[in-house]
Amino acid sequence: MATETHPETATACWSCGQGAESAHFCASCRKVQPAVPMDFFRFFGLERKLNLDLAALEKEFYRLSRKLHPDLYARASSEEQGWSLVKSSQLNDAYRALKDPVARTQYLLELEGVKLEEQSSAATLAARESGAEKKQVVPPELLEEVFELNMQLQELRMGKQMGEEDPEVITGLRAAKSKFEAMLEGITGELKILWNAWDAALDSEERTGVRDRLVALLNRRSYVRNLVRDVNDALEA
């Protein structure tokens, strides 16, 4: 995995005064560098792109885990001990966020200013401040679709509750399960297409467009994921 040189991190090493170049270790004296807050892509020396080489990421994670391990710094200065501790914890957070496709996409959107967990409340606040009508975050077509699917699922669940093990109801639930799972798979496919679009985007205008499509897709995904969860619950109940 290529380590990029970032202007902010290419400062002089605190110990030997040479250009440290890497965000974690000095290229000359190899000493650990001060722990500073940095985004997870930068932590791994990666560009802010969504397609990434998972095998290389894992390898780099293990390499850095070993090199940053606090045990190695038992006899180092207290500053270095502290940095290795903070960097080890940053490393774990960064790896956890980047290795999972959905978590990675969510994290990138957060870096781009969109907190998926707070969309609706953010829209409420914005509307209150401006006095304008609140902009709904979910498009009506999606709500209609999700509403209909939930209605069908509820009917099947009630059928199961009433008619014990009515084979028709079980068949219906299984069909619903396959359908929802296929939808989730379809979304994963669409996600990859948008990853490519993000990675290929040339300017901020293009990136904003892709960002908004990613938000819409992940919102749809969260509804479909709930449907999958609910249909599985119904089948197991």
Next chain:
Amino acid sequence: MAYSDKVLDHYSHPRNVGSMDKNDPNVGTGMVGAPECGDVMKLQVKVDEATGIIADAKFKTFGCGSAIASSSLATEWLKGKTVDEALAIKNTDIVNELSLPPVKIHCSVLAEDAIKAAIGDYKKKQGAHKPAGETVAS
């Protein structure tokens, strides 16, 4: 999470569950959702043409207990109110009535959104039905 007695009451005995004909010019339909929790809420009002008072309100919500209770309470409050009175209902009124904890405040916001969307839909229909100059002031 511990729900208040009022939430539990609305959750176990939701009022006004159902739907009305969304093509009826006197029916306004609001469909809203919060992607963060995967809730979807449909709320409808039927306005009496002669009096301008909400004669009936129905809802159907897929979501947590607080979302169901918030929309159930909203339909109870809507009946007998004028359209403008309905628009004055604030999410904080719902929070207070149901003693919703801070993490569930967004459910009451969703209910307020649903009321506004339903009334907005009704006004749009009325505006489209009446000749220019007689549209309902918004």
